[in-house]
Amino acid sequence: MSDLQIGLIVLGVLLILLVLGFNWWQDRRVRRKMQSHFPTNEHDPLLGAEQHGGGHGGASEPRAPATKVHKGAQSAEPRREPNFGAGSGSVTGASAAPAPAAPLAATSGSDQDDAEEVDPAIEAVIELTFGSPVRGAELLPHVQSVRNVGRKPVRIFAETEGGRHRARIHSDETYSRLQLAILLANRSGPLTAIEWSQAWARAQDLAERFDASPEGPEQQPVLEHAHKLDDVCAALDTQVGLTLLLGCAQPAAEVLAIARDMGFVHEGPRLAWMSDEGIARFTLSRSDGAPFDAGVGGVEKMNLLLDVPCSPADTRAFGRMVDVGRELASRLRADLVDDQGKPLADGSDVAIDERLQKLFSQLDQAGLRSGSARAQRVFS
Known part of the structure; x- marks a missing residue:
């Protein structure tokens, strides 16, 4: 191989390296320019220097434990x-x-x-x-x-x-x-x-x-x-649940009719109890996951769920669900129990609601106001 050929090869390699280096520099410059378009806002806790953690308000209550599933925010x-x-x-x-x-x-x-x-x-x-x-x-x-x-x-x-x-x-x-x-x-x-x-x-x-x-x-x-x-x-993701045991299978159409007569509305495969602002306070679902109007078999067990970050703050968030659950149980001749299958103890709803108030406050302080559009996006 002649000196001329070797020189041309070396020159070609150098040109390729120069092109790659220029492309890398240009890409880095463009990305940095874009980053400058999104300054942080010191008034938003989620964009501040410190992140607000916190305990689970009501998460340790044995009668209606809060199930930590993940994350959240709007x-x-x-x-x-x-x-x-x-x-x-x-x-x-x-x-x-x-x-x-x-x-x-x-x-x-x-x-x-x-x-x-x-x-x-x-x-x-x-x-x-x-x-x-x-x-x-x-x-x-x-x-x-x-x-x-x-x-x-x-x-x-x-x-x-x-x-x-x-x-x-x-x-x-x-x-x-x-x-x-x-x-x-x-x-x-x-x-x-x-x-x-x-x-x-x-x-x-x-x-x-x-x-x-x-x-x-x-x-x-x-x-x-x-x-x-x-x-x-x-750290703030909390859900509180109750269970309705119907004893024997009841036709899904009859269960749906009773729930709708009480005020539940459809929300996908579930039913929701809505706030005045049109936000679901808590939901009712079949334990088998099937939609109520699917017409598949009977219903033996249902779950009431309070998804705390996704529901609006309420001084009786859990107590309200208990009240509705008891009335629904009465109409369906069912038993309302906690996740351990035990009847709710008197006063347990008050104790849990007190804990939930702390959680609502922590969510608010962290920039994740409960029931907000931000919270519903990240707690999904």
Whole structure:
């Protein structure tokens, strides 16, 4: 091999290394730029330097133990993502339940910004800036599938060509930017490296299809944030349950009719006892997991469940469930017992409610107001 050939090979290797180094530097610069778009808010406990842990209010009560299942969060005042939209508009309040999953498509948008926004305390954001405006009709077929990465839901936000913030894409609008907001933690655990990589893969795919520039935070800070959020939520995640023993199987249709007559409403396969604000205080489900209207066999056992972080704060949260449970048991000629199969002791509801008040307060202090949209997202 001649000196000229060796020189050309060495020169080619150096050029390849230079290209790789430039790409790495450019990617790092873009990600750091994106991170600067999301400053923390000192008033939000979940974004502060210290995380609020706490004991389980009522978790140790033997008559109705709280079952720790995982994590949680939505804030009293979720905020708009910086530099995304024309104004700071109001957003869903802490006591409001998250709206049902709305379709990404709609016939037309309004002249106002949508209220629902990114929540930096519980979501990591990847933003795509389009080289030229893209019609919603073109985006919809490709973003419909970007609803989850692993076990973490993804919310889609967009900015119109005219600078309007959208919580869903309208087929007849054109958009200049898109945001993928990935939930950092829920009851399946914190966001994982694999889930974060999947989110980036989806973003890169959209970027290639629509000539967009993707920007987002680096992986390590995102995963650290996810683990901190998960730790906070795990310390406060509490559920309290009761059991209805019907003795012998009763027709599901009759059980459903009695429950609905008392005031329960359908919530998926379960029934829910709603608050005045339209948030489920507690739920009623068949022990076999089947829907009440499935028409499959009879019902022998049912469960009442108070999901504390997802229900609105109430001075008689458990006592109210006990009252409803006793009336339902009377109508069904059933026995109301705790998770150990024992009848409820007199005064146990008062003791548990006192403990739950402490938990409601801890959730509030941690930025996870019970029953809020943030709490219902992470405690899911």
